Amino acid sequence: MRPTRWTWTYEDAEGRTVAGDGTEFPTQADAEVWIGEAWHGLREQGAENAHLWADGAKVYGPLSLRPAD
Structure with missing residues (x-):
């Protein structure tokens, strides 16, 4: 069964949820x-990293939101 709901969660530099x-x-x-x-x-808004979720299961992360050097 394919996921039906994809969402992002975010963390600040200390790993706290934003x-x-x-x-x-x-x-x-x-x-x-x-x-x-x-x-x-x-x-x-203070987010440093993002995590992708599919129907409540983590797909990947942390994904850095910093620009590439």
């Missing part, structure tokens, strides 16, 4: 496109 907006995505691709467009704003 509140997200609760946006859900229908596919992994949609979630990944969104984070690629939204990471600047997330950084401004």
Whole structure:
């Protein structure tokens, strides 16, 4: 069965959870496109890393939200 709900969670530099907006995505691709467009704003809100979840199961993370050098 394919996941039906993809979500992101966020952490600050100390690994503490940073509140997200609760946006859900229908596919992994949609979630990944969104984070690629939204990471600047997330950084401004104190997020350093993101984790991708599919129906409550962690897919990957931490994904750094810092710009590449």
